[in-house]
Every structure is written in C-alpha cells, then in structure tokens.
Amino acid sequence: MVLGKWLGSFLLLLVRFSMNALGAYVGINIGTNISNMPPASDVVAILKANQITHVRLYDADAHLLKALGNSGIEVMVGVTNEEVLGVGESASTAAAWVNKNVAAYLPATNITAIAVGSEVLTSIPNAASVLVPALTYLQKALVAANINFQVKVSTPQSMDIVPRPFPPSTATFNSSWNSTIYQLLQFLKNTKSFYMLNAYPYYGYTNGDGIFPLEYALFQPLSAVKQIVDPNNLFHYSSMFDAMVDAVYYSIEAYNISGIPIVVTETGWPWLGGTNERDATVDNAETFNDNLVRRVLNDSGPPSQSDIPINTYIYELFNEDKRPGPVSEKNWGIFFTNGSAVYPLSMSTSDQITGNSSVTFCVARQNADSDKLRDGLNWACGQGHANCSPIQQRQPCYFPDSLQNHASYAYNDYYQRMHSVGGTCDFSGTAMTTTVDPSYRSCKFTGSSNSSNGVGFLPTEAFGPISPQGGSPSLQVSRFQCLVSAICLALVLLC
Ligand SMILES: *[C@@H]1O[C@H](CO)[C@@H](O)[C@H](O)[C@H]1NC(C)=O
Numbered sequence: 427m428v429l430g431k432w433l434g435s436f437l438l439l440l441v442r443f444s445m446n447a448l449g450a451y452v453g454i455n456i457g458t459n460i461s462n463m464p465p466a467s468d469v470v471a472i473l474k475a476n477q478i479t480h481v482r483l484y485d486a487d488a489h490l491l492k493a494l495g496n497s498g499i500e501v502m503v504g505v506t507n508e509e510v511l512g513v514g515e516s517a518s519t520a521a522a523w524v525n526k527n528v529a530a531y532l533p534a535t536n537i538t539a540i541a542v543g544s545e546v547l548t549s550i551p552n553a554a555s556v557l558v559p560a561l562t563y564l565q566k567a568l569v570a571a572n573i574n575f576q577v578k579v580s581t582p583q584s585m586d587i588v589p590r591p592f593p594p595s596t597a598t599f600n601s602s603w604n605s606t607i608y609q610l611l612q613f614l615k616n617t618k619s620f621y622m623l624n625a626y627p628y629y630g631y632t633n634g635d636g637i638f639p640l641e642y643a644l645f646q647p648l649s650a651v652k653q654i655v656d657p658n659n660l661f662h663y664s665s666m667f668d669a670m671v672d673a674v675y676y677s678i679e680a681y682n683i684s685g686i687p688i689v690v691t692e693t694g695w696p697w698l699g700g701t702n703e704r705d706a707t708v709d710n711a712e713t714f715n716d717n718l719v720r721r722v723l724n725d726s727g728p729p730s731q732s733d734i735p736i737n738t739y740i741y742e743l744f745n746e747d748k749r750p751g752p753v754s755e756k757n758w759g760i761f762f763t764n765g766s767a768v769y770p771l772s773m774s775t776s777d778q779i780t781g782n783s784s785v786t787f788c789v790a791r792q793n794a795d796s797d798k799l800r801d802g803l804n805w806a807c808g809q810g811h812a813n814c815s816p817i818q819q820r821q822p823c824y825f826p827d828s829l830q831n832h833a834s835y836a837y838n839d840y841y842q843r844m845h846s847v848g849g850t851c852d853f854s855g856t857a858m859t860t861t862v863d864p865s866y867r868s869c870k871f872t873g874s875s876n877s878s879n880g881v882g883f884l885p886t887e888a889f890g891p892i893s894p895q896g897g898s899p900s901l902q903v904s905r906f907q908c909l910v911s912a913i914c915l916a917l918v919l920l921c
Pocket residue numbers: 458459460748749750
C-alpha cells in the first residue's frame with residue numbers, strides 16, 4: 427500500500443518530466459517576398475545547419491514543401507489571405523486545398539498545422555464572417571483524409587484585437603469580434619488545436635511612446651522602481667512578451683473557455699530601420715531574439731499559465747527586401763540569403779548555456795556537389811594547411827565517415843585559423859557559416875568552447891537525420907540531467 431503510493435508518485439514524477447522532454451521549441455517564419463530567394467534546397471540546408479526544427483510558411487510553396495521532405499523539420503503551412511474567401515465559401519475548395527497542399531506531401535514532409543490567413547480580423551475584416559467556416563471546412567477535409575490527428579487548423583491573429591492588453595488580468599478581445607472569436611475558440615477547443623498569436627513587443631514598445639522601459643521589451647532585468655506588476659493579482663511581468671501572451675489567455679478566459687494553449691506564430695525585432703526608427707538596431711534585435719530563445723526554452727508559461735510552454739516562431743528567416751513600407755519592414759531577417767547570419771543567434775540551448783554565441787563556424791553545405799566538396803577538402807588539408815588529423819581513421823571526427831562531415835571539419839579548421847587574415851568560408855560555394863557549434867561526442871570542432879558540449883550524444887543534424895522529436899541534442903542532454911536530479915529530489919522528498 428505504502429509502497430504502491432510511493433511508486434505511484436514516483437511514476438507520476440517520471441511521466442511529468444518525460445513529457446517535459448518534448449519541451450518548448452523555437453521555430454522560424456519563412457517569408458518569401460525577396461528579390462533573390464535561394465533555391466528550396468539551400469533554404470533547407472540553412473535550416474539544418476542551424477538546427478532549426480520548426481518552420482512556418484505563409485503559403486504552401488511546392489518546392490519548399492518538397493525540399494522539406496525527410497528533413498525532420500516540422501512544418502506549418504499557410505492559407506494566404508487571398509485564398510481565405512474561397513476556402514471559407516466552399517467545402518470543395520477547402521478539400522481541394524488540403525489534398526493539393528497537405529495530403530500530397532505527407533508523411534515525408536511533416537506538416538503539423540495549417541495557419542488560415544494572416545491576421546484576418548484586422549487585415550481583411552470583410553472576411554471575418556467566412557473565417558470560422560474556412561477552418562471548419564479544412565478540418566472536415568482533414569478528417570475525410572484521416573489526417574486530422576497529424577494536422578491542426580488555426581488562424582494567426584494580431585495583438586490588435588486585444589485593445590487594452592495591460593494589465594493582463596483585465597484584458598478582453600474587442601467586442602466587435604465577439605461572435606467570430608467565440609466560434610473560433612469553440613472550434614479550437616473541440617479540435618484540440620491551439621490559438622495562434624502574433625505578438626510584437628517591438629510595436630508595443632515603439633507605439634508606447636516611452637510608457638514602457640526598453641529593458642521590458644528586450645527581456646532584460648528591470649530595476650526595482652520599474653517593476654511591471656498586475657495590480658489585480660500582483661503577478662510580476664518580467665517581459666512584455668509574457669504580458670502579451672497572458673493578456674490573450676485572460677481574454678480567452680473571459681469567454682469561460684479553457685484548455686486552449688497559445689502558440690506565438692510571430693515575434694521578433696528588426697535590425698535596421700529608417701532615421702525615425704531608432705530602436706531597430708542590430709544590438710536590440712540580437713538582444714531580443716537571444717533572450718527570447720532563452721525565455722522560451724526554459725519551458726515555463728506566462729504567470730497565469732506557468733505550466734504551458736510558449737512555443738514560438740521567430741519572424742523571420744530572411745530579410746524580405748521586396749516588402750513595402752518603412753525600412754524596418756524589410757529587415758527582420760536573421761540570415762542573409764547566402765546563409766550567413768545577420769547576427770549570431772542560436773535557436774537551441776548549447777550556446778545559451780554559456781551565454782556566448784559569438785563564434786562563427788564554417789561547415790560544408792548540405793547537398794553540395796560532391797566533386798566540389800572533395801576538391802575543397804583536398805585543398806583545405808593541403809594548401810590550406812588545415813589540421814586534418816582528427817578526421818583520419820580511428821580519430822574522433824572520422825565518423826560519420828562522409829565527405830560532408832570531413833569537409834566540414836577541414837573547412838572549419840582552416841576558417842578558424844585564417845579568417846582573421848582574410849581566409850573565407852566559401853570553398854567554391856560548398857561552405858557556409860553557422861553560429862551553432864557543430865561539435866559532437868568527442869569530436870571538437872576548432873573554435874568550440876569545451877563547456878557547451880562534449881557529453882555523449884549523437885552527431886548533430888548537420889551530419890545526419892534530426893532526432894524524431896525535433897529536439898536538439900543539447901536540449902536532450904539538459905533534460906536528461908533534469909530527469910536525474912528530479913529522481914534524486916523525489917527520493918529526498920519521499921524518504
Ligand atoms: C510582395 O509584397 C507585395 C506588396 O505587399 C505584394 O504585392 C506581392 O504579391 C508580394 N510578393 C510575394 C512573392 O509575396
């Protein structure tokens with residue numbers, strides 16, 4: 427009896443922590459309003475080299491969806507705002523959409539969600555009346571194709587439908603949308619889907635005209651006099667991001683509906699702006715996104731829902747130079763189209779733990795031409811004077827025994843030695859830079875700091891299939907350590 431109870435709590439703890447092992451994730455949006463959009467295979471190579479596990483597309487581009495096949499990357503596809511009316515007015519249009527853009531790519535491409543439109547209520551309010559019908563028709567088509575457990579349907583909404591988000595505890599949706607939102611929430615609840623939220627502290631801060639400190643928008647510590655506290659429940663809000671997410675949780679609660687998790691489908695910070703956009707700087711963008719990743723990967727929710735992680739998609743992969751509007755509008759990207767980072771950002775935990783992601787590594791591109799790779803490898807180990815002994819047989823970096831792995835090691839060794847004196851990461855276009863440490867097991871890439879890796883786990887995604895759960899290897903390690911200490915804690919508590 428006593429033992430049974432003991433075992434019971436023990437198992438409960440185990441289950442709790444192993445469920446946690448799925449963990450929160452940070453994904454990225456891929457906008458394509460770009461004059462020199464790289465080929466789909468390059469886009470996927472950039473994603474993999476940076477260990478990105480979740481992407482959202484704004485449409486259902488056939489090339490990208492095909493290239494994402496068997497990549498291990500989870501994909502959210504989009505019904506464009508132009509398509510929403512058609513889908514919402516006709517069940518057969520919705521079914522055709524699902525068959526053409528979702529069913530056709532499964533299971534190779536891991537499509538897990540359909541995002542219907544982009545901020546429909548605020549950007550095309552005329553379509554509000556067909557929004558929930560569109561979701562319903564798409565859901566019916568998924569059920570008919572028997573893929574409704576694999577694919578969830580929802581619709582990203584702007585923060586603008588919550589007119590007064592602070593204090594979060596009193597926030598409500600704009601009542602003009604009452605019936606649409608009520609139907610939407612019921613749909614999400616009934617289909618076990620989630621609320622898609624676009625939340626931009628950048629706009630909250632810049633439109634706030636100095637009401638909020640910049641530190642609050644950037645997840646930085648607030649001094650004692652600047653604490654942001656909800657007067658109704660005394661919750662302390664350490665970031666505007668948390669407050670925005672909580673404002674929506676409270677708005678949902680005002681409908682007496684619960685159990686709908688929020689996924690942040692867009693957030694980010696522009697790194698360049700016009701003369702009147704002085705907060706759009708590289709420093710602020712790097713600080714925001716770096717702290718955002720750290721915040722999301724700590725797995726906690728906002729104060730009112732602290733055990734629901736805030737899965738989040740950063741806006742966005744590339745700068746979209748063809749987007750209309752102010753300078754900042756074109757400069758939200760983390761990467762240039764050649765794959766080099768605008769500023770270093772690690773979307774997994776390895777560099778976060780040491781708090782320094784300033785090392786840039788040079789690795790072979792996925793899908794690079796193998797003749798060119800071989801030439802590059804030979805050049806690096808020969809004329810380039812790279813130290814190629816770790817990739818010889820019986821040495822720590824020999825496995826995986828692939829041209830790609832060996833070239834990555836050699837390219838990087840050359841690059842670390844030579845880039846301060848003008849050496850480049852190019853190798854006839856077969857190389858690319860990344861801020862993600864490519865080291866694995868006992869194979870230490872030159873420039874790697876010893877503390878951020880070195881525990882025995884499988885080689886990183888750059889060299890092989892991504893783990894099925896999509897979690898980065900380093901994440902799994904920290905969760906494992908967490909599990910071990912949880913067991914110890916349980917023993918201490920129970921004995
Ligand atoms: C780019 O943006 C412009 C203006 O919003 C739009 O007209 C155009 O269709 C967009 N192109 C793509 C490829 O999204």
